[in-house]
Amino acid sequence: xxxxxxxxxxxMTKLPLAERLRPWLPVLxxxxxxxxxxxIIPSQSSWLTLTVSGLxxxxxxxxxxxxxxxxxxxxxxxxxxxxxFISFGAFVGTTVLLALGQMTGAPSLLLNLxxxxxxxxxxxxxxxxMGWAFERAIVRPVYGSHLKQILVTMGGLIVAEQxxxxxxxxxxxxxxxxxxxxxxxxxxxxxxxxxRLVAVGVGLIVFLALRLVLRRTKLxxxxxxxxxxxxxxxxxxxxxxxxxxxxxxxxxxLAGLGGVMWALYQEVxxxxxxxxxxxxxxxxxxxxxxxSVEGCFIGALTVGLVQNYAAFMEPKLALISNIALMVAIxxxxxxxxxxxxxxx
Amino acid sequence: xxxxLSGDSPKxxxxxxxxxxILLALAFAPFLFPGxxxxxxxxxxxxxxxxxxxxxxxxxxxxxxSFAHTMFFGMGAYGVAIATARxxxxxxxxxxxxxxxMVAAGLVALLIALLSLRVRAIFFAMITLxxxxxxxxxxxxxxxxxxxxxxxxxxxxxxxTPAFRLGEVMGTGINxxxxxxxxxxxxxxxxxxxxLRIVNSPFGRVLQAIRENAFRAEAIGYRVVLYRALxxxxxxxxxxxxxxxxxxxxxxxxxxxxxxxxxxMDILLIVVIGGMGTMYGAVVGTAIFVLAQNYLKTLMGGxxxxxxxxxxxxxxxxxxxxxxxxxxxFILSVYFFPTGIVGRLRGTR
Numbered sequence: 001x002x003x004x005x006x007x008x009x010x011x012m013t014k015l016p017l018a019e020r021l022r023p024w025l026p027v028l029x030x031x032x033x034x035x036x037x038x039x040i041i042p043s044q045s046s047w048l049t050l051t052v053s054g055l056x057x058x059x060x061x062x063x064x065x066x067x068x069x070x071x072x073x074x075x076x077x078x079x080x081x082x083x084x085f086i087s088f089g090a091f092v093g094t095t096v097l098l099a100l101g102q103m104t105g106a107p108s109l110l111l112n113l114x115x116x117x118x119x120x121x122x123x124x125x126x127x128x129x130m131g132w133a134f135e136r137a138i139v140r141p142v143y144g145s146h147l148k149q150i151l152v153t154m155g156g157l158i159v160a161e162q163x164x165x166x167x168x169x170x171x172x173x174x175x176x177x178x179x180x181x182x183x184x185x186x187x188x189x190x191x192x193x194x195x196r197l198v199a200v201g202v203g204l205i206v207f208l209a210l211r212l213v214l215r216r217t218k219l220x221x222x223x224x225x226x227x228x229x230x231x232x233x234x235x236x237x238x239x240x241x242x243x244x245x246x247x248x249x250x251x252x253x254l255a256g257l258g259g260v261m262w263a264l265y266q267e268v269x270x271x272x273x274x275x276x277x278x279x280x281x282x283x284x285x286x287x288x289x290x291x292s293v294e295g296c297f298i299g300a301l302t303v304g305l306v307q308n309y310a311a312f313m314e315p316k317l318a319l320i321s322n323i324a325l326m327v328a329i330x331x332x333x334x335x336x337x338x339x340x341x342x343x344x
Numbered sequence: 345x346x347x348x349l350s351g352d353s354p355k356x357x358x359x360x361x362x363x364x365x366i367l368l369a370l371a372f373a374p375f376l377f378p379g380x381x382x383x384x385x386x387x388x389x390x391x392x393x394x395x396x397x398x399x400x401x402x403x404x405x406x407x408x409x410s411f412a413h414t415m416f417f418g419m420g421a422y423g424v425a426i427a428t429a430r431x432x433x434x435x436x437x438x439x440x441x442x443x444x445x446m447v448a449a450g451l452v453a454l455l456i457a458l459l460s461l462r463v464r465a466i467f468f469a470m471i472t473l474x475x476x477x478x479x480x481x482x483x484x485x486x487x488x489x490x491x492x493x494x495x496x497x498x499x500x501x502x503x504x505t506p507a508f509r510l511g512e513v514m515g516t517g518i519n520x521x522x523x524x525x526x527x528x529x530x531x532x533x534x535x536x537x538x539x540l541r542i543v544n545s546p547f548g549r550v551l552q553a554i555r556e557n558a559f560r561a562e563a564i565g566y567r568v569v570l571y572r573a574l575x576x577x578x579x580x581x582x583x584x585x586x587x588x589x590x591x592x593x594x595x596x597x598x599x600x601x602x603x604x605x606x607x608x609m610d611i612l613l614i615v616v617i618g619g620m621g622t623m624y625g626a627v628v629g630t631a632i633f634v635l636a637q638n639y640l641k642t643l644m645g646g647x648x649x650x651x652x653x654x655x656x657x658x659x660x661x662x663x664x665x666x667x668x669x670x671x672x673x674f675i676l677s678v679y680f681f682p683t684g685i686v687g688r689l690r691g692t693r
Binding site: 138 | 407486605612656665
C-alpha cells in the first residue's frame, strides 16, 4: 500500500455528438421523417392531413404486429397465419356492428363508442380463442423448426381464409363508420378525419399499456427475460410455455382489434384483407427487429408515414416505397432498428 | 437409363411405375387424349412439373421458403411477351425474351438472397412475400409496359399455332398446336433432367447438408450464404424458363395467370404433398393435383348437392371450398408425412 490513487483526476472526455446520438437514431427516425415530409410537401395543410393518416395507419399496423413480434421473440415461432386473426377480427367486429345498427346510427358519441367497444370485445374474444386453438393444434407440434412453422401456419391461414368464405360468403361487406365518427374536423386549415384521430389514440393507448406491462409488472419481466433467455427463465421455475401461450393469445386478440380498426378505416372488408395487411406487418417486424416491441412501434409509424407521403407525391410508388424503406434499413442495420439481444 | 436420371432412381416399384405412366401419358398426350382441353391440361402439367421442381430445389433441398417463385415465373412469361411486342413475331424474339427473363430473374434472386439470407434465413420468406406482392401490384399498374390487369397477347410464329397443318398420324391431325406442345414437353423434360442432375451433384449434396444443419456445414468449410444464394438463383432462373414456356403455350400473359398468390399456394401445396426434397415428388404431386383439381371439384359438387338439406355441410363441401380440404391435408401431411407421397412410397419417413 504505497500510493493510493493517481494524483491526477481522470478526464472524462465527452463522446462526440454523433456517437452519443447513435443509440437514439431509431427513435429519432420518426420525427426526422415528419420534418422531411414537411419540407418536401408543398402545402402545410396536406402535410398535416398526411401525417395524421400516416400515424393512424402506423398505429393500426403496430397493434397488429406487436403480438407477432413478441411471439417470435419469446419462442422463436414465426406465425404466417397471423393474417387470419386480422380477417376474423374484422368479420366478427363487422357482424356485431351491423347487428348494433341502431347504436351506430344514433348521433350519440357514447352509444357509438359502446357499439365499437362491443364489436372490439367480441372480435378480441373470438380471435383470442382462435389464437389458443391455433397454438395448440398448429404451432405446438412444430416448435423449433422454422421451415415447418412457415409451412404449417401458411396451411392454417389457407384453412382459416376458406372458413371465412364458408361462414360469411365470398362477397365483400361494406361497413359504415358510426355516426359521430364520420367526417372530419378542421384544424389549422387541414381536414383531419375524426376516425383517424381515434385510431391514433387507440394505438397510443395499446403501446403505452404494452410498455407498462412489459416494463413495470412481474409478468412483463418474465416475458422480457424469456425473450433473452428462455431456458434460464424455465430453470428459475416459470413455465415459459404457459407464458408463451398467454402471449400468443394476447397477440391474436390484438390482431383482432387491429382487424376491427382496419375494417372501420377502409369501411369495406374482404376475406383476404388479412393477407394484404400482413405484407406491411412483415415489413414492419423486419425493419423493427424481430422480437422488439419498441422497434415494431417505430417501424410501424415509419411505414405508415412513408406510405402516405409517397402516395401523395407519386401514387404508384406507395407499396414500392415500403420495399425501398425495408431494403435501406436492412442495409443500415441488418438485424432491424432495435435488434433483440439473445443471450446464447 | 441411370445416367439420364443422374443415378437418382425412384427406389420404389410403385413410384417407378407411376412415373413411367405419367411420362408416357405426357409424351403421347396428343394421340392418347385428343381434344384441345386435355392437351391444355397436359401442357399445364408439364410446365407445372418444372415450376414445382424448381421450387423443390429451393425448399426441399435448400430448406429455404420463398414466396416469390411466381414472380420469377412471371418474369420469364413477361420477358417473352415484351420481347415479341417490341421485336416483332419470330424465334429470335422468343429466345431473347426467355433469355432476358431468365437473366433478370437470376439477378433479382441474387439481390434478394444477398439482402436477406446473410442476416437470417427466416427473413427470406417474409421479404420475398413483400417483394412479390409489390411486384404484382406494380405489374398491374404499369399498363403501358405490361398491359396492366388485361395482360398481353403474344403473337408466336405460325408454325406453333393451330393454323399450321402438317397431315395426319394415327388419325390425329398434326397441327402447330401439337408442335407447340412437343416444344413445351421436350423443354420441360430437359429442364427436369437438368434439375435432377443439379440436386445429385456435389452442389446438391452440400445444399442438403446445409438444410440439415447449416451451422455444421459452415464449420466444415462451406460458405452457407453462397450456396443458398446460388440455389435461389438457379431455382429462379429455371422458374423463369418455365414461365417463358407457359407464355409461348398460352400465347397470353397476365397478372392472374402468372403472378397470383393462388399459384404460389398451389406450388407450395404440391411440393409438400408430393414430397419435399425428392424431385419426383414434383412430378407425382403435380399430376395428382391437376387431375384432382379437375375431377375432385366435380365430386365435391355432387356431394354438396346430395347434402343440401343439412345446414353448413353443403357450404363446406362446395367445389369452391376445395382449398379448405387441401389446406387441412397440407397441414396433416407436414405433421405426419413430411416426406410426402414419394417419401411414403419409398418407405422413408
